[in-house]
Amino acid sequence: xxxxxxxxxxxxxxxxxxxxxxxxxxxxxxxxxxxxxxxxxxxxxxxxxxxxxxxxxxxxxxxxxxxxxxxxxxxxxxxxxxxxxxxxxxxxxxxxxxxxxxxxxxxxxxxxxxxxxxxxxxxxxxxxxxxxxxxxxxxxxxxxxxxxxxxxxxxxxxxxxxxxxxxxxxxxxxxxxxxxxxxxxxxxxxxxxxxxxxxxxxxxxxxxxxxxxxxxxxxxxxxxxxxxxxxxxxxxxxxxxxxxxxxxxxxxxxxxx
Amino acid sequence: xxxxxxxxxxxxxxxxxxxxxxxxxxxxxxxxxxxxxxxxxxxxxxxxxxxxxxxxxxxxxxxxxxxxxxxxxxxxxxxxxxxxxxxxxxxxxxxxxxxxxxxxxxxxxxxxxxxxxxxxxxxxxxxxxxxxxxxxxxxxxxxxxxxxxxxxxxxxxxxxxxxxxxxxxxxxxxxxxxxxxxxxxxxxxxxxxxxxxxxxxxxxxxxxxxxxxxxxxxxxxxxxxxxxxxxxxxxx
Numbered sequence: 235x236x237x238x239x240x241x242x243x244x245x246x247x248x249x250x251x252x253x254x255x256x257x258x259x260x261x262x263x264x265x266x267x268x269x270x271x272x273x274x275x276x277x278x279x280x281x282x283x284x285x286x287x288x289x290x291x292x293x294x295x296x297x298x299x300x301x302x303x304x305x306x307x308x309x310x311x312x313x314x315x316x317x318x319x320x321x322x323x324x325x326x327x328x329x330x331x332x333x334x335x336x337x338x339x340x341x342x343x344x345x346x347x348x349x350x351x352x353x354x355x356x357x358x359x360x361x362x363x364x365x366x367x368x369x370x371x372x373x374x375x376x377x378x379x380x381x382x383x384x385x386x387x388x389x390x391x392x393x394x395x396x397x398x399x400x401x402x403x404x405x406x407x408x409x410x411x412x413x414x415x416x417x418x419x420x421x422x423x424x425x426x427x428x429x430x431x432x433x434x435x436x437x438x439x440x441x442x443x444x445x446x447x448x449x450x451x452x453x454x455x456x457x458x459x460x461x462x463x464x465x466x467x468x469x470x471x472x473x474x475x476x477x478x479x480x481x482x483x484x485x486x487x488x489x490x491x
Numbered sequence: 492x493x494x495x496x497x498x499x500x501x502x503x504x505x506x507x508x509x510x511x512x513x514x515x516x517x518x519x520x521x522x523x524x525x526x527x528x529x530x531x532x533x534x535x536x537x538x539x540x541x542x543x544x545x546x547x548x549x550x551x552x553x554x555x556x557x558x559x560x561x562x563x564x565x566x567x568x569x570x571x572x573x574x575x576x577x578x579x580x581x582x583x584x585x586x587x588x589x590x591x592x593x594x595x596x597x598x599x600x601x602x603x604x605x606x607x608x609x610x611x612x613x614x615x616x617x618x619x620x621x622x623x624x625x626x627x628x629x630x631x632x633x634x635x636x637x638x639x640x641x642x643x644x645x646x647x648x649x650x651x652x653x654x655x656x657x658x659x660x661x662x663x664x665x666x667x668x669x670x671x672x673x674x675x676x677x678x679x680x681x682x683x684x685x686x687x688x689x690x691x692x693x694x695x696x697x698x699x700x701x702x703x704x705x706x707x708x709x710x711x712x713x714x715x716x717x718x719x720x721x722x723x724x725x726x727x
Contacts, residue, residue: 288629303591304594314586328566329557335562336557339559374543
């Protein structure tokens with residue numbers, strides 16, 4: 235990637251996806267320009283299907299015609315392919331890099347997984363378990379921030395890095411969820427470092443430039459919940475209808491042998 | 492290895508994740524002290540070194556721990572860049588492809604495959620196996636792409652991150668064939684991977700590191716019996 239220009243950079247995404255937002259944050263922090271393509275997930279483009287045949291998901295970064303998929307893979311790609319441009323996302327030292335990768339994997343594999351279970355678990359018990367694990371994960375992340383930041387404002391130190399972007403992509407969704415539930419995921423009483431981190435991150439110019447509006451996300455989430463409830467109600471009504479007609483059948487002519 | 496480097500690996504012969512680290516260290520010619528953990532009675536050192544997950548493998552380098560097998564492999568590649576072959580290619584796009592497939596193996600192959608041994612119902616087990624086979628089909632395509640015109644490994648002429656990530660599962664693959672006749676890398680379905688498996692098994696590092704199939708079969712058989720007995724007594 236040495237020499238003139240970044241090459242052609244295209245990002246396939248959706249405005250509400252935290253995983254897409256991570257990529258936008260990284261590109262914004264590094265000052266890499268790109269063409270953004272908003273996908274309709276109910277009608278995925280040929281380009282998306284061809285570029286990510288394994289998962290057919292966003293984000294996909296296409297650089298000089300070559301696709302890169304999966305947000306954590308894309309972030310590391312951006313760091314390496316655009317190494318000369320803007321700040322580095324990952325630290326220099328191999329051990330610090332391993333620690334950063336560990337916490338990024340933890341955010342997805344443990345924190346988000348538990349948060350997902352807390353909201354979409356099939357039973358109340360599953361949801362409660364998810365909530366408990368998510369809270370424990372937040373405590374661990376507070377510890378991680380203490381360890382990684384070494385007294386500075388970000389996981390990356392003086393300026394945001396890989397873990398900041400990985401968690402930062404999710405941050406606006408945490409704000410939306412907090413507003414809807416009347417809670418604070420990064421409560422200043424229990425996770426003071428994370429509470430300050432969230433404010434510092436939100437205040438960055440590069441972040442303000444790409445973060446969606448919290449109120450738009452709340453609207454989106456409410457519409458999604460209403461839609462899901464309507465689908466569930468319709469399914470329940472259809473089942474009732476079947477039983478109703480069965481009772482009728484038992485009493486009427488066609489059953490007479 | 493540079494003077495004064497102390498490497499210790501907390502692992503278990505049973506864990507393919509620990510096997511990955513052993514393969515990577517062997518490939519790069521790095522010596523280390525191996526600590527066999529009893530996963531039912533974890534050492535203080537393990538609990539201290541991996542307080543978040545309390546799992547193996549943990550690589551401790553000069554007293555400093557690194558956790559998570561794919562992260563450890565990248566650490567080894569970076570901290571010992573001069574030793575032996577690289578685990579990841581140089582080109583950023585090729586590196587991204589390797590990371591993608593390493594992550595895919597853990598998410599889409601390992602998880603359902605484990606469910607196919609340990610699922611609570613026959614339905615869960617057969618669904619797990621079906622998903623594992625679907626993942627293997629995608630990996631066949633990946634191998635075709637990655638090994639284009641070269642020595643038949645994901646890493647090209649020599650093995651790399653993806654080969655090691657997948658190769659660590661070969662003892663399970665052989666054990667499953669002995670125990671149930673299932674061939675996860677079936678030459679009829681995925682010929683490139685079936686050939687890759689033979690090629691991998693022949694490597695010196697594989698012969699030195701991969702656990703014995705007979706020992707794995709014995710363990711898995713006992714484990715299955717114990718699980719069945721526990722579930723039978725639960726339902727009484």
